[in-house]
Amino acid sequence: MHEHSKFLLADSQIPSAWVNVLPSLPEPLAPPLHPGTQQPLGPEDLAPIFPMEVIEQEFSPKPLIDIPGEVMDIYRLWRATPLYRARRLEQALDTPARIYYKYEGTSPAGSHKPNTAVPQAFYNKRAGIRRLATETGAGQWGSALSLACQLFGLECTVYMVRCSYDQKPYRRMMMHAWGGEVYASPSPHTNAGRAVLAEHPDSPGSLGIAISEAVEDAATHSDTNYSLGSVLNHVLLHQTVIGQEAKLQMDQAGDQPEVVIGCFGGGSNFGGLALPYVLDRLAGKGPRIIAVEPTACPSLTKGRFEYDYGDTAKLTPLVKMYTLGHDFIPPGIHAGGLRYHGASPLISHLVALGHIEARAYAQTPVFNAAVQFARTEGILPAPESSHAIRAAVDEALAAREEGRGRIILFCLSGHGHFDLAAYESYLGGQLVDVS
Amino acid sequence: MHEHSKFLLADSQIPSAWVNVLPSLPEPLAPPLHPGTQQPLGPEDLAPIFPMEVIEQEFSPKPLIDIPGEVMDIYRLWRATPLYRARRLEQALDTPARIYYKYEGTSPAGSHKPNTAVPQAFYNKRAGIRRLATETGAGQWGSALSLACQLFGLECTVYMVRCSYDQKPYRRMMMHAWGGEVYASPSPHTNAGRAVLAEHPDSPGSLGIAISEAVEDAATHSDTNYSLGSVLNHVLLHQTVIGQEAKLQMDQAGDQPEVVIGCFGGGSNFGGLALPYVLDRLAGKGPRIIAVEPTACPSLTKGRFEYDYGDTAKLTPLVKMYTLGHDFIPPGIHAGGLRYHGASPLISHLVALGHIEARAYAQTPVFNAAVQFARTEGILPAPESSHAIRAAVDEALAAREEGRGRIILFCLSGHGHFDLAAYESYLGGQLVDVS
Numbered sequence: 052m053h054e055h056s057k058f059l060l061a062d063s064q065i066p067s068a069w070v071n072v073l074p075s076l077p078e079p080l081a082p083p084l085h086p087g088t089q090q091p092l093g094p095e096d097l098a099p100i101f102p103m104e105v106i107e108q109e110f111s112p113k114p115l116i117d118i119p120g121e122v123m124d125i126y127r128l129w130r131a132t133p134l135y136r137a138r139r140l141e142q143a144l145d146t147p148a149r150i151y152y153k154y155e156g157t158s159p160a161g162s163h164k165p166n167t168a169v170p171q172a173f174y175n176k177r178a179g180i181r182r183l184a185t186e187t188g189a190g191q192w193g194s195a196l197s198l199a200c201q202l203f204g205l206e207c208t209v210y211m212v213r214c215s216y217d218q219k220p221y222r223r224m225m226m227h228a229w230g231g232e233v234y235a236s237p238s239p240h241t242n243a244g245r246a247v248l249a250e251h252p253d254s255p256g257s258l259g260i261a262i263s264e265a266v267e268d269a270a271t272h273s274d275t276n277y278s279l280g281s282v283l284n285h286v287l288l289h290q291t292v293i294g295q296e297a298k299l300q301m302d303q304a305g306d307q308p309e310v311v312i313g314c315f316g317g318g319s320n321f322g323g324l325a326l327p328y329v330l331d332r333l334a335g336k337g338p339r340i341i342a343v344e345p346t347a348c349p350s351l352t353k354g355r356f357e358y359d360y361g362d363t364a365k366l367t368p369l370v371k372m373y374t375l376g377h378d379f380i381p382p383g384i385h386a387g388g389l390r391y392h393g394a395s396p397l398i399s400h401l402v403a404l405g406h407i408e409a410r411a412y413a414q415t416p417v418f419n420a421a422v423q424f425a426r427t428e429g430i431l432p433a434p435e436s437s438h439a440i441r442a443a444v445d446e447a448l449a450a451r452e453e454g455r456g457r458i459i460l461f462c463l464s465g466h467g468h469f470d471l472a473a474y475e476s477y478l479g480g481q482l483v484d485v486s
Numbered sequence: 487m488h489e490h491s492k493f494l495l496a497d498s499q500i501p502s503a504w505v506n507v508l509p510s511l512p513e514p515l516a517p518p519l520h521p522g523t524q525q526p527l528g529p530e531d532l533a534p535i536f537p538m539e540v541i542e543q544e545f546s547p548k549p550l551i552d553i554p555g556e557v558m559d560i561y562r563l564w565r566a567t568p569l570y571r572a573r574r575l576e577q578a579l580d581t582p583a584r585i586y587y588k589y590e591g592t593s594p595a596g597s598h599k600p601n602t603a604v605p606q607a608f609y610n611k612r613a614g615i616r617r618l619a620t621e622t623g624a625g626q627w628g629s630a631l632s633l634a635c636q637l638f639g640l641e642c643t644v645y646m647v648r649c650s651y652d653q654k655p656y657r658r659m660m661m662h663a664w665g666g667e668v669y670a671s672p673s674p675h676t677n678a679g680r681a682v683l684a685e686h687p688d689s690p691g692s693l694g695i696a697i698s699e700a701v702e703d704a705a706t707h708s709d710t711n712y713s714l715g716s717v718l719n720h721v722l723l724h725q726t727v728i729g730q731e732a733k734l735q736m737d738q739a740g741d742q743p744e745v746v747i748g749c750f751g752g753g754s755n756f757g758g759l760a761l762p763y764v765l766d767r768l769a770g771k772g773p774r775i776i777a778v779e780p781t782a783c784p785s786l787t788k789g790r791f792e793y794d795y796g797d798t799a800k801l802t803p804l805v806k807m808y809t810l811g812h813d814f815i816p817p818g819i820h821a822g823g824l825r826y827h828g829a830s831p832l833i834s835h836l837v838a839l840g841h842i843e844a845r846a847y848a849q850t851p852v853f854n855a856a857v858q859f860a861r862t863e864g865i866l867p868a869p870e871s872s873h874a875i876r877a878a879v880d881e882a883l884a885a886r887e888e889g890r891g892r893i894i895l896f897c898l899s900g901h902g903h904f905d906l907a908a909y910e911s912y913l914g915g916q917l918v919d920v921s
Contacts, residue, residue, distance in 0.1 A: 122493075159866065161903070202864065225866065228909045229861060229909075230861060340795075426636050429560075429563055429633055468656070468903040471663065474662070
């Protein structure tokens, strides 16, 4: 009999509800503030850009929220995603640690992003919306939302950060293949974009700028809503299918994680895996949890925990989060999905409360781990996800130093099929560490 | 209760043996001939480039051949692959047909190719070989073999058809990420390559030329063997895991296919799905089986069934197959993996015996079906695989015309993540049909 390395679930084991940690928090989140009045905002303030069912989820006091059947029907196209034990990587590291990873790259878009794109498209369709506007960094989110909109018969407009638009033409083409409309951001289509272009005609763009454009597009068209791929509570809520499945699969494996790891940009794949384990911690029996970010955009490790805008043009509400400042433009690292000045308020809150550790890595050690992973486990990881691999490898090496086992679980949030130029640069010795 | 659209297998249901149709053929295959003497060749003639265990499989009289444990360990990283019922596509076509597809794109390399790359690397490693040389068209095979060699500690040299080398840099980079060494073919590294370059310095290359280079490399280095990704009996043998799994999954679905479809280049994904069903036909109770090729390289539909060389430089044995002539250079269509002048001798034999139908399509209708598939089923298919989609759609539309059901099964052999430029060209109305 072989030793199992892959743990699957039947369709009947896919979670039928999302897990909401809001009612379990020892202290409530600081309320979002209206960008004009700076006063706490109500659901009606968000109604111009979000459907009411999504707004309710953003503030919901319910511990579990049912997943609609129409969403389950689409989740089942690729969910449950596999959980693997990385036996070949363990062997290469000569570590007594056991390393598990939850692989979200099997979705059609290649990452965890459709977990929330699908319900967001569904709720907007049900609210009578015709079109969604959004931003995208590396293109993972934009392609996920293009797919989801196509499946529900919505139009999709994507403001793609200029430097990614130029460097990652394949992601842009993928959005086209799924029927999405893509503009390089800053674009001449919005006031926010035109204002940036007037001052910096060659601006490489940033997520903050692209968010401003998408929010403005939604706010100024009554048939159009805005959709965000990370940061907000309802986005992380939708992603909790990841952690719920992982728990069932770790049970199958007969191991309980002592360390749970995810890469961190806005917080969506990280929260998706970590939040169900956060509930265990809040109940007094959870694992260590580590958020891993790039040194080039170190919001959790170097940012301040304070109210800030989610975008450059100050169109979004102010939220209390770890932030580098809404006008911070990070250098153009390959992990474009982690180039956000802020952080999920929920995860920020849990970091401040001491339930989550944060760690930052430069590009070179991250790609070193990515190549080792690709050459042992076979899967070619996304640069974003490879931050989690780096931390998992370091935890496994620490276990070796200490001469004792350690059970590590990380989220491999996506594949790197559209990031091969970054690999080529690393393998050619041309990668520069910016921080 | 929802209607099932996805059929999975447990690790314990992955086939533990490959299915060999050779002993069941009503007439034996015509023997391969030595390129020098034109006489039937023996195992010893192939020993300079293949390990003996592979040569035995090429001619094996055994109906089942056990899969080594070391190969099973790697198969389990992604196998069993899922089988889907394409309910959303059926709905879009408004057809009474039921369409199923076996999806091989979940392997790390993104196609069915690792099914044979892994055992070939394993047998070569066990025979003490240090390096494998091979050719690749679109890059699917070269990346699969680079991965397999990496997992078994072998070096890998890939001769990549020049036009793909230039058009698909990401596939080349993927091989690098897995440690493969890649040359554009025709290359200055071999006599075969230099001969072509002397006459045609700007040659776009062809699979026939690249095979000549790889065979020469293997034949002239004692520590190096040659590895082929299609055409030969042992390659199709390894691919029969596809059809064996599909049969178990169709049983789960409670349907038996009336039509089995695969795209056809050299014959490996086609044979992988079809051969277990061919055995049913040979026993008098099998489905219709359709091989789908591009009109630009119509070996089965327009070629002659006769002895020909597998490569341009006449280094390979002569085999009896449908061929367009070993010096035929097909136009540079996007389905680079289907640009082969010849065809599997085994599949050719079955076509000649009337057990397999052949059909050809031009690029535009193929991409039309690919986009419809991507926008209903979510998965972005490879241009090669999309030939099978086109035929499945046409069979489903024929069923609608006839006003009766039809159960259709096809092989979706790989994803199109590295073919997005082709999609962009199609969507932009710039695709040209060459034939």
